[in-house]
Amino acid sequence: MASENNPYRSDCPINYSLEMLGDSWSLLIIRDIIFAGKRTYGEFLTSDEGIARNILANRLQQLTCKGILEKKPHHTDNRKDLYVVTDKGLDLIPILLELSAWGAKHEPSTSHGQSWVAETNLDREQLVQRIRQSVLEGRSVFDSVGD
Amino acid sequence: MASENNPYRSDCPINYSLEMLGDSWSLLIIRDIIFAGKRTYGEFLTSDEGIARNILANRLQQLTCKGILEKKPHHTDNRKDLYVVTDKGLDLIPILLELSAWGAKHEPSTSHGQSWVAETNLDREQLVQRIRQSVLEGRSVFDSVGD
C-alpha cells in the first residue's frame, strides 16, 4: 500500500497527520492559540505544561514550515512576533475537540468547567457507533464501511 | 491552573490525551486494530510505516498499561497473543476519524478510496464554525464559548 512517490512513511492520511502533529507539544501550542488566544513565544512559555525554550522554538519553526502557523511581525513591539494559525491550522479544531472529549471522559479530573465540550455531535456519533460495532464483532472496518 | 494532586503535566484534558497518545506510533497501532482488524504483534509489524520491533513491543506494553489495549491468549496458537481494544480504546474512533479527515484534506495523495471519511457530521461542524470564527476575529475561545 505504500507508494514510492511521496515522502511520508506511508500513504495513509492518519499517518500523515501523525507525522505532522504526533508529538507531545505541537498540538498544545495550537491549543494555546485556539483556546487561550495566545500568540507570542513568551505566552506559549507560560503554559502549565512547561515546555522548554528550545523545544518551543523548534516546534514553532516546524509548525510554520508545515503551513500550520504563520509568523507575523508584532505591530507595537518589534522584539516580538505573532504566531497565527493558517486555515490548515484552523482545521485542527475538530481534532482538538475530540482529544479534549476523550481526555475529559477518561480522566475526569481534567474536565474542569469545560461544559462546552459536551456540545455533542450526533451524525458523527452514528458513524462511530457503526464502526465500534464492527470492531466488537471481530470484523475489520473495511468489511463494513466502503473501500 | 495546574493542580498538584494529579501526575500529569497539567490538568488539561488535551494534555492528558497527548500524554497518553502523543507519539508517532500509538495511534497507528490503534488504527491497525480498528480499521484493519489486526490483532497480533506480527500483524502490526507488517504495516507500511515499518515500526521497529522494540518500539512496537514497548508501545503495546504502554497501551496495555494505560487501559487502551488488553492482551489475551490466542485460542489456537499459544505463541501468539491477541491485543484487543478496551472501551477506552474504542472511544478513540472519533479522534482517528478527525486525524484521517485532516490528513486527507491537507495531503490529498493520502486519500485513496476512503470515501467513507466524507460521511460528515453537521452538528459538530456548527460548533467548529463558531470557534473558528472567534479565532479569526482575534477573540479567545473562552470569550465565545462557555467558561
Added chain:
DNA sequence: TCATTTCAGTTTCATAATGCAACTGAAATA
C-alpha cells in the same frame, strides 16, 4: 520423535530527540 520453522519479543549499540540552565543580542523602557 526430532529437526526445522515461526513467532513474540529482547538485547545491543549507534544516532537523534529531549530537557534544563546559562547565555546572547536586539529592542523597549525608565
Added chain:
DNA sequence: TATTTCAGTTGCATTATGAAACTGAAATGA
C-alpha cells in the same frame, strides 16, 4: 544612557528511537 524584557541559541546530560542480530518457547513437518 543604563537596565530590563524579549525571543531565541548554545552546551551538555539524559532519554528515546531505530536497525539488526539474537533468544527461547511453541508449532509444524518428516
